[in-house]
Amino acid sequence: MAANPMTQFEVYRIGPEIKIGEFDISFTNASLFMVISSIAILIIFNIGSKKNSLLPNKLQLLAELSYTFVSKMIGDTAGSKARPYFAFIFSLFMFVLFCNMLGMIPYTFTVTSHIIVTFMLASFIFIGVTIIGFIKHGFGYLKLFVPSGVPAVLLPLIVIIEIISYLSRPISLSVRLFANMMAGHTMMKVFGGFVISLGIVGGWLPLSFSVALTGLEILVAFLQAYVFAILTCIYLNDALNLHH
Amino acid sequence: MIKKIVFQLVFFSFLTFEKVFAAESGGMPQLNPEFWFSQIFWLTLTFGLLYLALSKLILPKISANLESRKSQISDNIEAADKQREESEIKLTEYEKIISNSKNEAKSIYNQAREKALKDINAKKDILDKQIDEEIRKAEDEINLLRKDAPTKINKIAIDTASELTKKLIGAEVNNSNISAIVNDLFKRDGEKYYGN
Numbered sequence: 001m002a003a004n005p006m007t008q009f010e011v012y013r014i015g016p017e018i019k020i021g022e023f024d025i026s027f028t029n030a031s032l033f034m035v036i037s038s039i040a041i042l043i044i045f046n047i048g049s050k051k052n053s054l055l056p057n058k059l060q061l062l063a064e065l066s067y068t069f070v071s072k073m074i075g076d077t078a079g080s081k082a083r084p085y086f087a088f089i090f091s092l093f094m095f096v097l098f099c100n101m102l103g104m105i106p107y108t109f110t111v112t113s114h115i116i117v118t119f120m121l122a123s124f125i126f127i128g129v130t131i132i133g134f135i136k137h138g139f140g141y142l143k144l145f146v147p148s149g150v151p152a153v154l155l156p157l158i159v160i161i162e163i164i165s166y167l168s169r170p171i172s173l174s175v176r177l178f179a180n181m182m183a184g185h186t187m188m189k190v191f192g193g194f195v196i197s198l199g200i201v202g203g204w205l206p207l208s209f210s211v212a213l214t215g216l217e218i219l220v221a222f223l224q225a226y227v228f229a230i231l232t233c234i235y236l237n238d239a240l241n242l243h244h
Numbered sequence: 245m246i247k248k249i250v251f252q253l254v255f256f257s258f259l260t261f262e263k264v265f266a267a268e269s270g271g272m273p274q275l276n277p278e279f280w281f282s283q284i285f286w287l288t289l290t291f292g293l294l295y296l297a298l299s300k301l302i303l304p305k306i307s308a309n310l311e312s313r314k315s316q317i318s319d320n321i322e323a324a325d326k327q328r329e330e331s332e333i334k335l336t337e338y339e340k341i342i343s344n345s346k347n348e349a350k351s352i353y354n355q356a357r358e359k360a361l362k363d364i365n366a367k368k369d370i371l372d373k374q375i376d377e378e379i380r381k382a383e384d385e386i387n388l389l390r391k392d393a394p395t396k397i398n399k400i401a402i403d404t405a406s407e408l409t410k411k412l413i414g415a416e417v418n419n420s421n422i423s424a425i426v427n428d429l430f431k432r433d434g435e436k437y438y439g440n
Contacts, residue, residue: 023285116284121287
């Protein structure tokens with residue numbers, strides 16, 4: 001095969017090298033697509049919220065549907081106490097969704113296909129949720145690791161399992177998104193390579209697969225953003241309403 | 245044909261594009277820590293600014309828009325309900341007026357009918373009375389005539405009998421004898437002739 005399917009994840013510097021002390025903070029293609037995603041979100045939602053007509057136009061409808069969609073998602077999973085965190089979860093959902101979707105355009109870069117990006121988001125959520133939990137419940141938040149109705153013999157084991165599962169939240173959250181994005185884009189690139197190597201005669205089959213995969217990947221892009229946001233809501237729910 | 249060429253060009257450009265980078269790659273670029281700090285920095289910057297802009301500027305506006313639309317719609321629904329109630333009240337009023345006027349018309353009709361019937365009956369009574377009077381008068385006359393009839397007939401019979409006897413036997417017969425016979429016959433068979 002001619003093309004390495006991993007080269008699409010290559011990060012390269014755009015413009016000059018910028019350094020703060022030891023750290024390299026140069027503007028890269030990843031940075032470019034983060035900026036593009038953010039600006040796209042801001043433009044769409046700014047236009048969508050500018051005019052308040054009784055009969056909304058398309059962008060206003062889009063903005064309002066997204067608003068009610070995220071609002072309903074938070075209300076269903078984390079309850080009314082999660083109201084102050086609405087803006088954060090909305091931004092998170094939109095950012096991940098736009099990064100995923102922009103990555104579906106050929107020749108673009110998928111920001112969320114990098115473990116460091118998803119891990120930063122996930123660990124920020126993890127640390128934030130843990131802080132919220134301790135602020136709301138004090139040391140009572142540790143009761144999260146002690147489920148009710150478990151026999152005393154099993155309790156040490158269960159507590160250890162609960163702690164491990166709690167600590168692995170940022171890893172599972174970040175790896176889920178990163179792996180989905182990377183696998184999807186790699187698979188599409190592999191099928192694209194097959195189209196080239198099989199040529200005009202045999203290339204139609206992998207091409208049709210590629211078309212179908214594009215549809216699937218758009219679904220996955222939406223679904224993973226949704227899963228990312230809804231898991232954040234669930235973690236937030238644990239911190240706000242201690243159920244155990 | 246042109247489409248096909250363009251199509252192939254796109255895919256061959258893909259190929260050359262990949263060849264440029266194929267040489268320098270090895271393993272997963274995600275695990276290369278060269279640009280990790282840059283990515284963290286730019287993620288924090290862009291996501292932070294996005295969060296600030298959305299939470300401070302855009303989301304409050306969308307929420308206000310939704311609220312205002314909700315209140316406007318509920319206001320409109322309220323107004324529509326009010327108008328419907330009003331129209332229902334007006335409808336009942338209208339129906340009341342219609343039923344009232346219907347009843348009035350009915351009573352007027354009945355009054356007129358009764359009056360007409362009364363008039364007719366009065367006229368009929370008067371006419372009946374007149375007719376009865378006429379009939380009675382006629383009957384009286386008939387009765388008078390009928391009462392007189394036997395005596396006249398008896399007289400004629402007596403005269404005829406005396407004339408006949410004179411012509412037949414040439415002798416005068418006493419009228420009183422004949423009248424006695426006629427009276428006798430009248431008494432016996434009068435019923436048969438006059439049917440009184």
